[in-house]
Every structure is written in C-alpha cells, then in structure tokens.
Amino acid sequence: MSDPMSCPEFFQNPYPFYDELRSAAPVKQVTTGSGGRPSYLVTGYAEAKAAFTDPGLSKDATRFFADRPSGRNLHPAVAHTMLATDPPEHTRLRRLVTKAFTTGAVTRLRPYIRHTADHLLDGLPKDGKADLVAGLAVPLPVTVICQLLGVPEADRAQVRTWSNDLFAAGQPQRIDEASHAVAGYMTDLIEAKRRTPDDSLLHHLIAVRDEGEKLSEDELVSLAVLLLVAGHETTTNFIGNAILALLQHPGLLDRVRTDPRELSSLLDELLRYDSPVGIATFRYSAQAITLGETEIPAGVPVLISPGAANRDPAHYPTPDRPDADRDARGHLAFGHGIHRCLGAPLALAEAEIALGGLLARFPGLRLAVTPEELRWRRTRLMRGLESLPVLTR
Numbered sequence: 001m002s003d004p005m006s007c008p009e010f011f012q013n014p015y016p017f018y019d020e021l022r023s024a025a026p027v028k029q030v031t032t033g034s035g036g037r038p039s040y041l042v043t044g045y046a047e048a049k050a051a052f053t054d055p056g057l058s059k060d061a062t063r064f065f066a067d068r069p070s071g072r073n074l075h076p077a078v079a080h081t082m083l084a085t086d087p088p089e090h091t092r093l094r095r096l097v098t099k100a101f102t103t104g105a106v107t108r109l110r111p112y113i114r115h116t117a118d119h120l121l122d123g124l125p126k127d128g129k130a131d132l133v134a135g136l137a138v139p140l141p142v143t144v145i146c147q148l149l150g151v152p153e154a155d156r157a158q159v160r161t162w163s164n165d166l167f168a169a170g171q172p173q174r175i176d177e178a179s180h181a182v183a184g185y186m187t188d189l190i191e192a193k194r195r196t197p198d199d200s201l202l203h204h205l206i207a208v209r210d211e212g213e214k215l216s217e218d219e220l221v222s223l224a225v226l227l228l229v230a231g232h233e234t235t236t237n238f239i240g241n242a243i244l245a246l247l248q249h250p251g252l253l254d255r256v257r258t259d260p261r262e263l264s265s266l267l268d269e270l271l272r273y274d275s276p277v278g279i280a281t282f283r284y285s286a287q288a289i290t291l292g293e294t295e296i297p298a299g300v301p302v303l304i305s306p307g308a309a310n311r312d313p314a315h316y317p318t319p320d321r322p323d324a325d326r327d328a329r330g331h332l333a334f335g336h337g338i339h340r341c342l343g344a345p346l347a348l349a350e351a352e353i354a355l356g357g358l359l360a361r362f363p364g365l366r367l368a369v370t371p372e373e374l375r376w377r378r379t380r381l382m383r384g385l386e387s388l389p390v391l392t393r
C-alpha cells in the first residue's frame with residue numbers, strides 16, 4: 001500500500017487502512033502527499049507523539065522545497081504562517097500571540113458563541129430534514145473567528161467565502177486567488193484597527209509587546225490569516241464528526257441527554273474517536289532521524305496522522321469504540337509539543353455550546369441517511385463530512 005489515499009474507499013473510512021499500515025510498521029514509507037516521491041506516514045501513537053517533539057523534524061517547507069518550482073502563487077502570508085516556522089522564529093511568534101490570545105479572551109467569547117449557535121439552531125426546521133454541516137458546523141466557527149478578530153459584520157459573508165475557497169481541495173488556482181484576497185483584506189483591517197482601536201484580538205495583537213519586541217506588519221497579517229484558516233475547517237469537522245459519533249452510538253447519546261454536564265468531558269473522547277485533522281499534518285526531516293524503528297533520511301516529508309495515532313490499540317484498547325468512561329485527555333487531535341493547537345479551548349467551547357444546544361432543542365434527532373450514504377471530504381489533511389443529513393423529529 002504505497003499510496004493509501006489513492007483508494008476511493010480511503011476517504012469514506014480510513015481506519016482499516018491505518019490498521020493495516022500500523023501493523024506493517026507504525027512509521028512506514030509511502031508515496032502519499034508528495035507527488036509520488038517517498039514520504040513517511042506515522043500511524044502509531046507513541047511514534048506520533050515522538051514525531052511531534054523531534055527537533056530533527058521541521059515545519060518549514062521552504063527550507064526544503066524553495067528551489068523547486070511549484071507553479072503556485074500562494075500569498076506569502078498564507079504560505080508561511082507561524083505553523084510553518086521552527087524555533088527560534090516560532091518561539092518568538094508564539095510567545096507574542098499567547099499574550100494576546102488568552103483563556104480570558106475565550107471566556108469573554110462564550111456569550112457570543114451561544115448567541116450565534118442559537119441563531120443558527122433557530123434556522124433549522126423543527127420537524128423536517130436538515131443538513132447540520134451547512135446549517136451549523138460550517139457557519140459557527142467562521143462567524144466566531146470573525147468576531148474574535150474583529151471583522152465587521154458587513155464583511156463577514158465575503159471573508160467566509162474566501163476562507164471556504166482556501167480549502168477548495170484540488171483547485172489550486174482558486175486557493176491562490178483567495179489567499180491574495182484574504183491577505184489584502186487583513187492588511188486593510190489591521191490598518192483600520194490601528195486608526196480605531198477596539199477590544200478585538202487583532203487590536204491586541206497590534207498592541208502586544210514582549211521585552212520591547214512586537215509583531216511586524218507581515219507577521220500580523222499572517223497571524224490573522226492563520227487564525228482564520230486554522231480555526232475554521234478544523235472546528236467544522238469537529239462539530240460534524242462529534243454529532244455523527246453521538247447519533248451512531250445511542251448509549252453515548254442517552255448518557256449526554258440524561259446528564260448534559262457529561263458533554264464537556266466526553267469531547268476529548270469524541271476528538272480521539274474521529275479526529276478532525278484525521279488524515280495528516282506535515283513535517284520535513286531536517287536531518288536523518290530514527291522514529292520508532294524506522295530510519296528516515298534527511299529532506300523528506302513526514303506525515304503524522306493524529307487520526308491514526310488516536311486509534312492505536314497499543315495505546316487505546318478497543319480504539320474503534322467511543323467510550324464515555326475512557327480518559328482520552330492524552331489524545332493527539334490537537335497535536336503535541338511546541339505547535340500544539342493554540343485554539344483548543346476555543347474549539348472545545350464552540351463544540352460544547354453547539355452540541356449542547358442542538359441536543360436540548362431536538363430530542364428526536366436522528367440520521368436521515370445510512371452510514372454508507374454519508375459523503376466525506378477528500379482532503380489529505382482533514383477528515384470531515386460534506387454534509388450531515390438529519391431528521392429533527
């Protein structure tokens with residue numbers, strides 16, 4: 001199986017593929033995701049955790065592929081975000097962002113998240129068919145990030161379209177155009193926030209200082225774009241995958257319905273069970289390293305699969321069953337180490353509010369299609385549904 005992602009069945013259900021790969025080797029040479037060139041796919045939990053902290057693995061693709069013509073015209077603010085930097089650049093950026101993006105900022109957003117979720121739930125039919133991806137999972141995260149950044153209401157529909165375009169799998173030109181549009185927009189928005197300060201994260205990022213250091217103009221634009229991109233499709237997939245897991249496991253659903261307070265502790269298990277970054281996140285070997293028992297040469301892509309690692313039976317017994325009593329807090333759905341997700345508290349707050357509101361409002365909620373009829377997105381990073389048709393009564 002040199003390129004599992006070339007099989008159409010892979011995207012419908014990657015887990016049997018992961019099991020086969022992991023049994024062969026938890027770090028295995030494949031040709032996936034690198035235009036036919038060799039790369040390494042990490043499917044074991046221990047190996048993935050080690051990969052996330054291995055200093056021999058870099059996030060900065062430009063160090064390896066700068067000389068290779070890509071034919072792409074992605075805006076640098078999108079191509080080279082903090083997520084694609086290594087220490088010491090990463091350390092400095094992350095320190096500055098962490099000063100502005102505090103847990104207090106997430107707590108202050110909760111009423112807005114609730115208000116937005118309620119508004120979206122109001123729009124669903126009371127006793128008919130609804131698509132919870134289009135009606136809830138897509139609009140909630142992007143609206144919340146716009147609020148966090150301080151994007152004015154009037155511009156949000158446009159920003160939402162660009163953000164969706166940035167994920168247009170298989171359409172590089174559309175992605176490149178959206179990258180320029182969104183970077184241009186954020187540049188203007190930052191200028192506006194300089195003139196008229198407000199309480200938005202963007203304004204706090206402009207103001208943040210650390211021992212005299214501050215973010216440059218390019219860094220600000222790039223961070224604004226990163227927050228938009230990183231917090232959008234990931235959280236959409238989380239909400240969709242989590243609702244599906246509940247609807248497919250009546251025992252879990254009953255438990256949450258009986259005691260809604262169980263929901264917040266169940267979220268980690270739902271993230272483990274069907275991880276939003278379910279396919280892979282990239283690294284590049286800056287030097288030859290040994291991961292698990294596999295020797296990896298210098299200069300090749302290494303794909304860490306949080307989705308596969310989180311179903312490793314060596315770490316999680318009976319991994320294919322979501323279990324409300326499992327302590328899943330060590331899952332790798334948010335990554336691990338220096339790049340661990342900065343938006344995890346925000347994503348958890350959004351999912352808790354969206355799922356809590358949905359279940360309270362629709363006691364008879366159920367799937368409107370068979371599991372085989374569900375369509376999954378075909379991207380090499382994320383695992384998420386195209387749509388989630390449900391009956392609301």
Ligand code: HEM
Nearest residue numbers: 082083230231234235238276281334335339341342343347
């Ligand atoms: C990084 C997952 C939501 C902002 C990451 C990484 C993962 C991840 C796996 C690390 C990637 C790597 O090491 O290669 C998720 C999931 C989410 C989610 C599953 C939803 C359930 C969010 C939200 C935001 C956000 C809502 C912000 C509004 C970021 C940022 C980074 C990041 C800024 C880069 C951190 C760094 O490079 O230091 N996320 N994320 N994420 N995430 Fe999230």
